[in-house]
Amino acid sequence: MAQNFRLNDRGRVDLQRPIDFTFNGKRYRGYAGDTVASALLANGIHLVGRSFKYHRPRGILGAGAEEPNALLQVESGARTLPNIRATQAELYDGMSVTSVNAWPGPETDVNAVNQLFSKLFPAGFYYKTFMWPGKAWPFYEKVIRHAAGLGKAPTEPDPDFYDKRYAHCDVLVAGGGPAGLAAALTAARSGARVILADENPEFGGALLSSREMIDGKPAMEWVQATLDELRQHPEVRILPRTIVFGYYDHNWIDLLESRTDHLAEKPTDRPRQRMWKVRAQEVVLATGAIERPLVFVDNDRPGILLASAAQTYVNRYGVKPGERCVLVTNNDGAYQAVLDLHEAGIEIAAAIDVRAEASGPYTERARQAGIRILANHGVAAVKGAKRVRALVAAPLADDGESLSSGNSEEIACDFVANAGGWNPTVHLFSQSRGKLRFDAETAAFVPDRSVQRERSAGCCQGTWGLKGCLKDGLTAGAEAAKAAGFPDTKAGTTPKAGDDGFLPARWLWTVPGEKPLGHKGKHFVDYQNDVTAADLLLAIREGYTSIEHVKRYTTTGMATDQGKTSNVNALGIVSQARGLPIPEIGTTTFRPPYTPVTFGAWGGRDVGDLFDAERHxxxxxxxxxxxxxxxxxxxxxxxxxxxxxxxxxxxxxxxxxxxxxxxxxxxxxxxxxxxxxxxxxxxxxxxxxxxxxxxxxxxxxxxxxxxxxxxxxxxxxxxxxxxxxxxxxxxxxxxxxxxxxxxxxxxxxxxxxxxxxxxxxxxxxxxxxxxxxxxxxxxxxxxxxxxxxxxxxxxxxxxxxxxxxxxxxxxxxxxxxxxxxxxxxxxxxxxxxxxxxxxxxxxxxxxxxxxxxxxxxxxxxxxxxxxxxxxxxxxxxxxxxxxxxxxxxxxxxxxxxxxxxxxDPQRKQFVGLLPDDPGEVLEEGAQLVETLKDAPPMQMVGHVSSSYMSPNLERSFALALVEGGHQKHGQKIFAPMPGGKTIACTITNPVFFDPEGERLRA
Known part of the structure; x- marks a missing residue:
């Protein structure tokens, strides 16, 4: 089966450089430029792991940082890394990856039995289940600890080292897509010190996955020309494989640069990763957008991908996710992805479109290409367990909120392209304390008011279409450079490119199925945390009206996912259930880091003897x-x-x-x-x-x-x-x-x-x-x-x-x-x-x-x-x-x-103690009592803070804090000691030597 899904005429991988790797102990082949995800798909592998709570079969959903399912263990021994997204892990020769949370493997996970008892594990079940009886908690704890977690942390000393570096710049640009590149170029031409960072090994962002044209040429030619010019500016620093993961006060930005993770042989003279701590005068966020999935019954089956991810695997990696595709969409833009799949030779069995009338420029092009479109349809069922094999489509009722009876159709397929609109990637903007605004037309939150010296550009601020993103980037770069003290900066002419704007869509927060939510099948909202639409409704029924409370009760948008594909769908479902518009529901908080950061990077060189440095x-x-x-x-x-x-x-x-x-x-x-x-x-x-x-x-x-x-x-x-x-x-x-x-x-x-x-x-x-x-x-x-x-x-x-x-x-x-x-x-x-x-x-x-x-x-x-x-x-x-x-x-x-x-005169007060036996030295920390009893408990009234034998006083003495001690000089107090011994003492003034201070003033 190996290589059956490789496209030889597409992609940016180097087919002349084969790479062998292993997945769950079996050897496979990929090529230079692949990620683990693209290489697995090229080998026909969709099932990569099991879900966190129910241990349901899970496959690759996305193509980048948004991936919630394909979390894998990379390598073993000292260099192992847990929970690495297969979509972000660059393939190298000899690489070993294994599934997590699946024993003995994803095909035969014994914990899949959890699915049979899923009704016992709704949202918040742990708050209710483990409270009684109290004596059973040690047993509960052991079971919970055994079941918790996904991957396994290394137990051996790390053979690699990590670096930290501090930098200052006039303009920091987060994101190397069209908007980010345009912003960096404008700022660089002004003479400003610019740092341009992108998480990918190549710059271009969404252009790497598309077939767009700029100035009549393939867009990647413009990308290369832009990078060539940026490299000519001495004040520009270009950082590939560097993710901007934290945005803090006063334009303090944290970045993580991967230096050797993509290499088969790890050089000993180079850090594995480097953390950059940057203070920027001005920041341009050009972080793009993340496609959000539609919520329909059993939408987590392996083989169900985001439409943009399927497009990425075809265009960027030259990989077919399968041979026969069904599109499920609510918007016209998804047809752009499906057209690319169609032109790559993939059969499009049908497009299930929840819109009452499927229209738009890409929809019409799809019809012209012979793609069958089922408008006003929903998904009644998904067939297949460890890999989708068919979808059951059925027309929607007149209200659009349920399926009409009869006329369902089973459509055979081996993968599904899922498209529910786009969420601007506002995580960094939110971390900076910027204020968001809900845009009803796109059903997404977009930046509204910046708190820091920041501006957003491109899709991350709700600008759709390549031309608009380029214009946004040029303008943001010019504004940032001017604000940083370069007043003569001009944005320049926007290159010629397509400008589709936002395409017609219908916002349906849950696609109706055969049964109500929570019955016969699950509608997943948060894939990483196994949160369903029914869980959200349960939280509301149980009184959790605040979205922050709903988040914590259900765990939606928590952990490493930080709501990348789930948050807006969750807000929409809660909004619909409560009968309130989404802006009144509010938003949850996106916290740093944007993606997980290794402990090694946080520690840098401050480990071992340098962790707690000795000063002499x-x-x-x-x-x-x-x-x-x-x-x-x-x-x-x-x-x-x-x-x-x-x-x-x-x-x-x-x-x-x-x-x-x-x-x-x-x-x-x-x-x-x-x-x-x-x-x-x-x-x-x-x-x-x-x-x-x-x-x-x-x-x-x-x-x-x-x-x-x-x-x-x-x-x-x-x-x-x-x-x-x-x-x-x-x-x-x-x-x-x-x-x-x-x-x-x-x-x-x-x-x-x-x-x-x-x-x-x-x-x-x-x-x-x-x-x-x-x-x-x-x-x-x-x-x-x-x-x-x-x-x-x-x-x-x-x-x-x-x-x-x-x-x-x-x-x-x-x-x-x-x-x-x-x-x-x-x-x-x-x-x-x-x-x-x-x-x-x-x-x-x-x-x-x-x-x-x-x-x-x-x-x-x-x-x-x-x-x-x-x-x-x-x-x-x-x-x-x-x-x-x-x-x-x-x-x-x-x-x-x-x-x-x-x-209060009965507060603990500072006193001296003289043991009755001048040879007895009290233990520091010993508790003090005024009344002795034959056995505990006794009322503690203070403790010993310091205790010594003094050759100058020729006896033992102590200092203590005793309740109301200032008024108790001369009274007896007792210190019960280990072994049943009790030392009697007299409370005194704490000054024992030279009380008049004659010696120190001599």
Whole structure:
């Protein structure tokens, strides 16, 4: 049977380059230029898989991105890809494809038994079926998970790599058909930077599938001449095999370029796919239109194709979908496709036309060609299970809504061309938040009002006919170039071409059959999700009047299909059932991506070690040599502790903590977030984002601040210094730097765009060493020219000078609660500065300490760590920091703090805990109770946030959040521990060490 359906005198495939491939384990032959779909049809294969829910036989319906049925598994092992549309997969030698959702295969799928119980699986059946009994849910879940999904994701590591690329352009054109090419050409002639992208390996769009003429020559000659000229413009980038799949705010466009998917041998030096992230000044959408099918009984049988798809296989791929065709149509334009099939030698058995009078220029040409037309007829039945073998036609009654009795006729055929009109491809336009308008003449939604700097051209805006599309494209390209700053751009003369406009049609949302909807046969609206017209009517009967609710209840237009062939038919059926015009029904939302995108493309190079990149301070190599153990803080590798030979973590932390209190310790604090803030309104900005006041902060001074979210909860804290007039340096937590910057930028860009403030992240510009302890001043004095006396350099100030012979900025601040200096130098001088301090500090027994010791020291002083003492539910009042909340100014979160529940004295509040047994260390996260019982449940009143053994206090201690804790100092509380043990504690003030702060101000 192989090659029986190949046309040798048509198509753009290269018959001199045969390609062997396998489908479901059997070997077949195709040719260079084929898709998997065209090659299968050329080999007489229509049955390619099974439907999602009912496991009905399914065949190829479309010829491009609109294909809902022919989803196949491509290859196996590490390079396998699931649910690839056969209509978009380019054929290559040795390619292996298999059916999905069919076991053991599409011919003998055992799950086809589902069809016998289809009445048990109507719309929303899963909402009703799996609710009772509750104990059966584990069984339901196992069955559902086994049955869910279509293809299978790879389980082996991906051998390929993927790229991301950023680009800017003046004009981006989405779509390489006649309108897109014309738009790109006009914009390019203006000198604009143009990106032209099309999903196909060849440009031309619908012209690839037609026999149109432009300026008296085959249209593809005009396409080639246009591409030749575009390639001469240095500012034009042409991207074939690139689909524009996402349109976001501010003309941010996402594209996916396929680089090696079409190659038999995958080169190792080229990415498999590349994701383009483009910021365009102006956008031209020329995405064409998608033919929609008619909804008639059993319209999903293999062998039933869209008329435009059949035309594409004949003209573009040189493939006959079969030998004998029946057309089912509601419009004159479908006859253009059938005439091409007829001229290719395919027998047209009949044309079933639902129009009362079949008329129009193409209809008349069909009659002249001898094609039999059955006007005012519907489809009473479809014969054939795994392949259509006949249609039963019957005349429509006078009302046009039912079949008249008798006079039915069975018409033998091996494929059906199905044509129900056209839907402009408005997916990208909708993603851009553009507003749609329903055009009653074409029964389709078309672009109405653009929200972004965009214009649509050609069929995607409801312009029908080649001449109109070319004119649209030239005009849109000129307008886009002018708007992008090229004022002398002219559209130019439109080439001569046919201009048929929209052809006569009748909008019949369901073609009447022998039985009412839902009885004897199914009228499919959404092929991919197995949604029928009866499902839509059931949803309405069950009270789902909103089209968005109908969509979710029935799953119409969801998943990867995104309603390409189904949405308008679904809207029409709902409109008819509710007695409302379609515009009042509304539309559902088209979401990105337009077609599926691989996870590899989303990840790009950010996989493996690069997925969560490690950040190292300039002193990292020293820490490694010193034997430090590391922990992850945000993206940073921070020294955790420095064990000596034979030391446990506990031993090392106790030693480091004691040394930092008795002499001097040194901490790598490079990881603190730093944001440079400048501008005339900088101090006003700080006043709004921090809870306390900032207008009195003078150059050379620093201040601690709390930052809240709009909900009044603490989101970050840190010290900000005034570097000069209108110039500040904000410090954030190590893990919170990125989030804080995004938070601040969001407010500047959306809430306070009038503020003249500029933010720059400078975290990695500096290396920081914090030295703390009684001898910190003595050590630093030996390596700096800065006057470190308490009078010249008081607490919460900074000074600039040199340290270790290099320029430095030194802060007199403390997170340890001891005399402390934080020394900042340029990052490339960090290791030199650190090694100098370590060398000079030997006489003071300087001890490096890590983050665990830092936690012990700060907890002894009752200093919080955001994310440990806070969890998104803690306010400054809860922390006892309400004095930091100014009553004289506004700030983010202030209104939330005034809510009654925020003032509740029984909220969880920050306290200290002293275990009765000073040798017992509470577990962090341990729950706290006030009353012990012999067995659970017990009323939990709080939890432990931090807990340590302190060599400086010579005992254990903890920090906690306890309901009404501020009023419970001195009371007992209990921590039930695993194994039945309970630790009794006393609630205290959270400041355990140097409560008067004499040491840090020394």
């Amino acid at each position: 301070s300039p002193m990292h190599s020293w820490h490694v040599r010193a034997g430090a153990e590391f922990e992850n803080v945000g993206h940073w590798k921070r020294p955790w502790y420095y064990p000596k030979a034979g030391e446990s973590m506990h031993d090392a932390v106790q030693r480091e903590s004691k040394a930092a209190r008795e002499s001097v310790g040194i901490l790598d604090a490079t990881t603190l977030g730093r944001i440079d803030i400048q501008g005339p309104d900088a101090v006003e900005f700080l006043n709004r984002v921090y809870t306390n006041g900032w207008k009195t902060l003078k150059p050379g001074m620093a201040r601690y601040g709390l930052m809240l979210g709009e909900d009044g909860m603490v989101m970050d804290d840190g010290v900000t210094a005034c570097l000069g007039e209108n110039h500040y340096l904000m410090h954030t937590t190590s893990g919170g730097a990125g989030g804080v910057l995004a938070h601040l930028e969001e407010y500047l860009q959306t809430e306070w765009p009038d503020l003249r403030v500029y933010l720059t992240t400078v975290t990695e510009q500096y290396a920081t060493a914090a030295i703390a302890g009684p001898n910190a001043r003595k050590l630093l004095q030996e390596v700096t020219d800065i006057d470190l006396s308490p009078e010249a350099f008081p607490f919460m100030t900074f000074r600039e000078g040199t340290v270790a012979g290099v320029p430095a900025r030194v802060f007199r601040i403390s997170f340890s609660g001891d005399l402390s200096f934080e020394i900042n130098v340029q990052a490339d001088q960090g290791l030199h500065m650190w090694q100098t301090l370590m060398s000079v500090g030997e006489k003071y027994d300087i001890t490096p300490y890590g983050t665990e010791t830092m936690h012990v020291l700060r907890a002894e002083k009752g200093f919080i760590i955001v994310g440990q003492e806070t969890d998104g539910t803690v306010t400054p009042i809860d922390l006892g920091m309400d004095k930091l909340c100014s009553s004289k100014k506004d700030f983010i979160g202030k209104r939330s703090l005034s809510r009654p529940d925020m003032q």
